[in-house]
Amino acid sequence: MQVLFKSRDPQAAQMRGGVERRVQVVLRRISWRVPRAVVQFSDVNGPRGGVDKCCRIELRTDGAGSVVVSALAKDWRTALDDALARASRFVRRLWQRIGAERRLRRRPIDSQRMNQAQ
Numbered sequence: 001m002q003v004l005f006k007s008r009d010p011q012a013a014q015m016r017g018g019v020e021r022r023v024q025v026v027l028r029r030i031s032w033r034v035p036r037a038v039v040q041f042s043d044v045n046g047p048r049g050g051v052d053k054c055c056r057i058e059l060r061t062d063g064a065g066s067v068v069v070s071a072l073a074k075d076w077r078t079a080l081d082d083a084l085a086r087a088s089r090f091v092r093r094l095w096q097r098i099g100a101e102r103r104l105r106r107r108p109i110d111s112q113r114m115n116q117a118q
Helices: 016-026 076-106 111-117
Strands: 002-007 036-043 053-061 065-073
Touching: 002 016, 016 036, 016 076, 036 076, 053 076, 065 076
Parallel strands: 002 036
Antiparallel strands: 036 053, 053 065
């Protein structure tokens, strides 16, 4: 999985290596479905503080399109963890839904059995 990191904030930029490792660890179970992840950090309020650290994650999946999730928190690590948890949960549910639809479509309807049952 390719992990791209984007941030203009110097504090977030120092976390680059740790963020890339964290993304790979959290998404390791679905990494074969997600070839590319883009992690973007931004500080909403600037130096004023508060709950203003934003982590935006875009996961590009094979066959299911892109998934974009964001989270706001007081610090960078919490924002990253919240966004990763939400993104991995969403991708797993999305692939379960797609798999269920494919299974239903593949099941042929046997008209003779239907007539015999009635």
